[in-house]
Amino acid sequence: MSERLVTFPHMGEYWIAFETLVLELGATPLVPPRMTKHTLEVGARHSPEFVCVPFKYNLGNFIEALDAGASVIGQAGGGCRFGYYAEVQEAILRDLGYEFEMVNLTSSWSVGEFIADFKRIAPGVSTLRIARAFAIAYRKAKALEAVDDRVRKNVGFESERGAHDRVVGRFHRELRAAGAFRDVARLEERTLAELAALPLAKPERPLRVGVVGELYILMEPFANHSIERRLAEHGVEVHRFVTLTKLIEHGIRHRPHVRALLGEADPWVKYHLGADGTESVAMTWKLMQEGFDGMAHLKPFGCMPEVSAMSVLQRISREHTFPVLFVSYDAQTAETGIRTRIEAFADMLVMRARGRNSA
Amino acid sequence: MRIGLPRALLYHKYHMLWTTFLEECGFTTVVSPPTNRGILERGVSLAVDESCLPMKVLLGHIEALAGRCDAVFVPRQEAFERGEHLCVKFMGAYDIVRNTIPELRLITYDVNADHGVDERRSMIAMARSLGVPARVARRAYVLAEAAQHAHEVELARLQQSVADSPRSDDVRILVVGHSYNLADELIGAPILGYLRTLGAEVVTSDEVDKALARRTGAGMSPTMKWRYNKELLGSVELYRDMVDGIVFVVTFPCGPDSLMAELCARRVTGIPMTTLVLDELAGEAGTRTRLESFVDILRERRRRGHVRAVGA
Known part of the structure; x- marks a missing residue:
């Protein structure tokens, strides 16, 4: 065979x-x-x-x-x-x-x-081996997410262009080769320290944008045309909350998770919208109250749970004049269209921030 | 108190249950008129662009009820049985309507078997919150459930009558689609009507024993969790030997149907199928041409089949 x-x-x-x-x-x-x-x-x-x-x-x-x-x-x-x-x-x-x-x-x-x-x-x-395999893979995913999170927040402000990518490139190579839990933990620790040591030109209060929406489009830069990076390049600190390990944790603890989300999405949503829809609403509402400058809502064209969420997000955006960039992706989505929309969105956020500071 | 029922989505399936229940509880019910161009256009302008056609239709009907009743009835359904689901639009319908037309008073009940929220308790709780005595609400549910059951038995009987009836000389076509599409005046009715005008005998996926169809559908596609798609898939299997061809009526961009029609085309062979995808811009002329040529193909196949039978 x-x-x-x-x-x-x-x-x-x-x-x-x-x-x-x-x-x-x-x-x-x-x-x-x-x-x-x-x-x-x-x-x-x-x-x-x-x-x-x-x-x-x-x-x-x-x-x-x-x-x-x-x-x-x-x-x-x-x-x-x-x-x-x-x-x-x-x-x-x-x-x-x-x-x-x-x-x-x-x-x-x-x-x-x-x-x-x-x-x-x-x-x-053996079942024992499955448990160990899952645990180490899960630990690697956690390390990927921790590094990714740091990069999203800082890459837009790096003093030397390409510095973050260099550190991350090496991290990926070494993570692939890491065999033991402690190797992964050490690598993660070292990489985060290296990232922290990179010189940044970051204002005290940078623009902050949260990214929410459908899980795959959120997590696959090729499919979302690297929207997080494009936003960051316009001087934005990008925050994202949906990750693979969180999805797994939420899948295992589905009911308490949904209950908590509905609490956070109150008073906009009474019932769970399905998939990540409720989370998109809950996070947008939460981050708006935390003083974020705007949100980007990403989804595949026709994604029903996120279309449901959109009717709520549009209302929040309208009633609270809170900027939300809605982007839908299909097989024909063009890179240039995305770039132009991000540029316009980022410009608008800068102008709003300026208006706020001078007021 | 007058309660408005939008003639959309699951109204077409559960109108017996809902109207009987609400009226036995002492409410007056008002139903929005059959879908017309005006209702659809209002729905299209209210809805998020990417919403599916039935959701746009729903929003149009909701608005048509504004000012004609004291509250609009928009139930929320997630699962009628454990491990089974409805399309997520039924989970979101109440909150979508609430956020799209915030000034409207809505009443709702929730069904979610996965979390132990059942239809009976939920409907009774809704009535009680509107001041209906528990005894009256409980009795209303029993009567409503019985009326709904009788209605469904009648639909299943229709299927049996198709099976028992002798075949005419002309073609018989199974039209597969969600009841909220097939029963809609603007979406499904013109298709069913036109097929009949062409001389075809038409049966629909609605005229089927639903529980049997769900079991059959589940056997054909083990991981499909959508209740109504199981019924549609099951209807294909239950009817395939009684009809000459199958027409799928799909509304753009229906998630469950996009995958179910694909699977069906790959798993069910030996019978001609065609899929009509409808959106708010669909012109009737294009649809008619496609139906005409499909009926022609079926007639040709049938004629050849006859020749073969005679020759054998």
Whole structure:
């Protein structure tokens, strides 16, 4: 039998954690080729026309990985259309003639199912080993997020252009190679110290923008046309709260999480809007009260939970004259359009801040 | 107190339950008129651009009720059974309406089996909050539930009558779509009407034993969690041997339907299918041309089938 090569969809730099997970399970990972225009083209060609765009990116990743020899695909799901991706993608790929095994990791949110799914990825693996593999991958994801968070807040103010990227590039390389928990912890600590040592030209009170919306578009810079970076380049401290590990924690503690969000989204939302919709409202309302300068709301075109949230966000924005930049992404979204809108948004924030300071 | 019911979304499925309940509780019910161009245009201008067509229709109906009643009824539904879901627009409908037309008084009840919030208790609680005595509300629910059940049995009987009826010489077409689309005066009705004008016999995914259809749909697609899409998928399987072709009526940009129609086209073979995607700009001429050519194709297939049968 040929070797089992396990692949997964891309999402930001999380491939480092996914690769570790597969390796530690005792299977062989096949990281899908880096996202390119080809990924989206080939994914879109075989997708239903108006399915949300993350479906198309995922399918493109799978096709490119299968062409590179992958034989097992791990896919996740969520509380919207995302929960149905795996089954339809599998049907499409089978019709294209690919032979592979599809493991749907979130067909249910139970520990027993998780373990059974991991055993399908790596047959014969012990439960103890699964727990360790998950824990180290999770720790790596946490490290990625901690570094990413720091970069979002400071990269727009670096005195030497490219300094953050240099540190982060090395961090990614070393994180990939790190084998033990303490290595990951040390690397994270050292990287954060290196980032803290970089010279910044940051005003005492910089512009602050929160980024909310649909999880995949938020976390995949290729799909959102690096919107966080573009915002930062206009002298903005960018804050984002949705991360993979938080999604996992919220998925496990779904009910208390939703209850807490509804408290924060009060009085705008009475019931949970589904997926990340309630969180988009709660965070926008919270950050507005904390004195943030504006929000960016990102979603795939037609993403229903976020469209629901938009009707609330538009009202908050209108009644409190609070700037919210709404961006919708599909397979045709052009980079230049995004750049222009961000520029106009950032200019507006600067003018508002100036008006406030002179008043 | 007069309560307004928008003739949109799940009204088309649960009007028996809702009107019986509200009237037995002593309220007067007012229903918005069948969708017309004016209602749709108002809905389009109120809604977030990217909303799906049925959500735009809902908002148009809500506005049509403003000033004609004391409160508008917008329920919120997440799951009727554990592990099963409705499209998230039903979760958001109440809050969307509330934030789009803030000055309107709304009444609502919540159904979420995953969190133990059931329809009966929720509807009774809603009535009690409006001053209806518990005894009256409980009795109203029993009567309403019975009326709804009788209505659904009747729909299932229609399916059986299709199965039992002899085939005419002309083609028989299954039209698959959400009841809020098929029953809508502006969305589904022109399609059903035009197919009949062309001489086709039409059956719809609504005329089906819903529980059976859900079980059948779940068997065809194990990870599909949407209750109504299970019914649609199940109706395809239950009817496929009784019809010559299948028309999917999908409204733009419906999330669940975009994936379900894709899966259906890949899993159900051997029967012609076509998908009509409708939005607020859809012209009737284009739709008609597509239906005409689809019916022509089915007739041609049927004619050839006859020739083969005679030759055999």
